[in-house]
Amino acid sequence: MxxxxxxxxxxxxxxxxxxxxxxxxxxxxxxxxxxxxxxxxxxxxxxxxxxxxxxxxxxxxxxxxxxxxxxxxxxxxxxxxxxxxxxxxxxxxxxxxxxxxxxxxxxxxxxxxxxxxxxxxxxxxxxxxxxxxxxxxxxRRHLWYALGVAEAVGLIAAALTGLVLGRLSVAPLAEALARQRRFVTDASHELRTPVTLVYTRAQVLARQAKAAQLPATHRDGLTRLVGSVGRLGEVLDDLLLSASLTAGPARPAERVPVDLTALARSVVDEEAERIRDSGLTVTVGGARRTLFVGGIESALRRAVGELLSNAIRHTPAGGRIEVTLTRSGSTVELTVSDTGPGFEAAEAERLFERFHRAGDGGRYGLGLALLREVVTGHGGTVAAAGRPGRGARFTIRLPECAPPPARVPASAVAAGHG
Missing domain, CATH: 3.30.450 (Beta-Lactamase)
Incomplete structure (x- = not known):
């Protein structure tokens, strides 16, 4: 199965x-x-x-x-x-x-x-x-005895009723949800390739337009097209990830120790150009040693990347973003804080709802909702805190795990046999 x-x-x-x-x-x-x-x-x-x-x-x-x-x-x-x-x-x-x-x-x-x-x-x-x-x-005792027998019969009838109602009502609903998820997965897969081709072609056209010194309106239009197609590709990726998460958590065999410190630094490095273009300062600090969590590296990378991308998107030029990793007991905490506009305390939990639109008009889409699914699937939690005009802080907490066993060099093994 x-x-x-x-x-x-x-x-x-x-x-x-x-x-x-x-x-x-x-x-x-x-x-x-x-x-x-x-x-x-x-x-x-x-x-x-x-x-x-x-x-x-x-x-x-x-x-x-x-x-x-x-x-x-x-x-x-x-x-x-x-x-x-x-x-x-x-x-x-x-x-x-x-x-x-x-x-x-x-x-x-x-x-x-x-x-x-x-x-x-x-x-x-x-x-x-x-x-x-x-x-x-x-x-009176005979009356309560009769009622007790009626209760036992009623409970048996309830169990049978539950099975019948489950087959008549719950099973079709589960089948409908499964069909919906399959449709989302199939449609996303089918659309991913043409969208990728369109995105690549749009990038090429944008570079050619810049080299050919076409009018600024044409170049700006192509730039906006590249951005729109790129966001469409991100939505498709989110839908595929959501479908895979809904299908069930990863099996233990699929989980490996992931160095969260190195992963966070790698995510920041990948966003270096965007950070520079946005005029932001991003620092990674906290623990001085590696912190390992058990999980799927690609999914965790997507989660950390979503937090950083969210902070970049909501922090104005000249702002500061801090990525901090700490260890608390047997839990690893990764916090991303920014100097953006923040949000009302009542919004904290609703930020993780799909396509939630914040009070300031900002749209959070699928990203934070999928982030929570990823973290929950890894046995962790995620929380948001912020105040209007005081920035925002998102914290991921994941169970710590032992580092992977050290690999013994082949030369040392050969020397030992010699």
């Missing part, structure tokens, strides 16, 4: 899992709400019914043959043989005798609940009625 196909399959799997989890949570919430409502309704109905029976038994029940689950206690009456221990409640009897008021209470004993009502009957004696709630409590 190709990396892009593996990434798409993993994305579809994660989407299906999310759908199953969300569906399961919804079903769980619904079952819980239904359970709470049912338990509340059942508890209230049982309580009302039991209190009605208890009050009737206390007022009119036969002391020798009380209703089911009810025991009646009165002075001179013999309790039934199966009466629960701990009754009657003497304190309630004494209180009713003293005050004449009816007393109701709930008593928990021996893993069950008893409702107790003590009152004076119309015919004179003080009677205490006790009702055992064990059967009603068992009904």
């Amino acid at each position: 190709r990396p892009s196909e593996h990434a798409e399959s993993a994305a579809v799997g994660r989407a299906r899992l999310r759908i199953a989890v969300i569906t399961g949570l919804i079903i769980t919430l619904l079952v819980t709400v239904v359970g709470v409502v049912a338990d509340t309704v059942m508890t209230r109905a049982q309580s009302d019914q039991v209190w009605r029976e208890l009050r009737y038994g206390a007022s009119r029940g036969d002391l020798s043959s009380p209703p089911v689950c009810t025991w009646l206690y009165a002075h001179g009456a013999t309790p039934l043989a199966n009466a629960p221990a701990g009754f009657p409640v003497r304190a309630d009897l004494d209180r009713v005798v003293a005050t004449g008021d009816t007393v109701e209470r709930t008593v928990r004993r021996a893993d069950t609940v008893y409702l107790v009502r003590t009152q004076i009957r119309a015919d004179g004696p003080v009677v205490q009625a006790v009702f055992d709630m064990r059967f009603q409590l068992a009904d």
Whole structure:
């Protein structure tokens, strides 16, 4: 399976899992709400019914043959043989005798609940009625057990629903994204060659126009054409890089130790002519030793080049750009700061959005968005900081890695064998 196909399959799997989890949570919430409502309704109905029976038994029940689950206690009456221990409640009897008021209470004993009502009957004696709630409590437990079974069935249904919805909705979306990426890649590949030819031809025509001393308007037009075609080529490169990054991160075998210090100096050297034409001063400083990070050199070169190009583009003539490399723990930091117009603090995160247009009208295109994809794909982070009129600072942080093993000269190997 190709990396892009593996990434798409993993994305579809994660989407299906999310759908199953969300569906399961919804079903769980619904079952819980239904359970709470049912338990509340059942508890209230049982309580009302039991209190009605208890009050009737206390007022009119036969002391020798009380209703089911009810025991009646009165002075001179013999309790039934199966009466629960701990009754009657003497304190309630004494209180009713003293005050004449009816007393109701709930008593928990021996893993069950008893409702107790003590009152004076119309015919004179003080009677205490006790009702055992064990059967009603068992009904409630059976209700929650049934709801638990319904919850388990619901979760299984949620998992099946997630798989079905994943196949019906997520898979076509993944296929559409894959087709879109393939179209971008194919179109970029097909356009890259003719654009390169046009760019080369435009450069030749511009040099010939300069040598032939054509009118200034013609020369300026050819110069602008060269610049426009060059920017078009950069956009195509960005699209190809974006498609390759979306297809999946580089395999470990493709990563090698990259000297970030040497790479940064090389990028600055490549931009020397542009820096000179822009009237800028660029310095590279920081660490005095080499700093290695694991990755793909071409991609990292593109990332550092984008930061430097961005700084050159937004720094006015006479400005200064500093490229600084430092080591912090096990992380290598590369910072590019400039003396340009800067940006609002609220813009910092949005700068990495594709084709973001800053408040000053500056357009950042695909570059910084792809920069973040490259850095993230290498296990790092990138952050921007700046203030209006105070310049901007972009910092890349990448995990440090060990330098490549030193190569032993062939002569030394031969001497060792000799």
